[in-house]
Amino acid sequence: MSRAVLSLGSNLGDRLAYLRLAVEGLSDVLVAASPVYETAPWGVTDQPDFLNAVLIVESPELDEWGWLRRGQALERQAERRREQRWGPRTLDVDVVTVDGVRSEDPELLLPHPGTPSRATVLIPWLAIEPNAELPGHGRVADLLEALPRNEIDDVHRRADLALR
Ligand SMILES: Nc1ncnc2c1ncn2[C@@H]1O[C@H](COP(=O)(O)OP(=O)(O)OP(=O)(O)O)[C@@H](O)[C@H]1O
């Protein structure tokens, strides 16, 4: 059995529909889906706001590479074009962590190295797993606490939007 945390992001087109496409595509393995958050863009700041969410998924069959491939298949379904790094996209599926697996392969870095500094991942994750830990980095709640207040304030729960 492997358990993964996946982060979803979209800031092009019908953002909620793209997140839902991912949730529906993972319905056979879905354990929990976070609320939806509207978030100011980081990295490249001159682009539309994102919708972000986090999913917890479990499967007896998939290892970490299997999760990466499932995520990439969903990105292709969303007709994602790979253009600018950190630029706008219909759907981004990142593998945040898979059990305690560590990987330094550039095709699959685990835990995803952006996680400790991204309120857009930590906040939705905490909403569905308050005691979550990021292997090698400690408690997710502590990671969030260490972030600058303005980055936390840039993440807004959209109670009017639901993934399913
Ligand atoms: N944990 C991971 N989850 C998803 N993709 C990963 C992971 N580690 C490495 N990658 C690689 O990253 C590449 C995709 O990068 P992508 O264009 O989505 O980056 P980005 O979303 O712009 O930036 P970031 O990875 O910092 O969020 C893929 O080639 C994939 O193999």
Ligand SMILES: Nc1nc2c(c(=O)[nH]1)N=C(CO)CN2
């Ligand atoms: N708010 C927010 N900003 C981003 C995001 C994201 O998911 N949310 N993803 C990016 C590329 O991975 C770049 N910037």
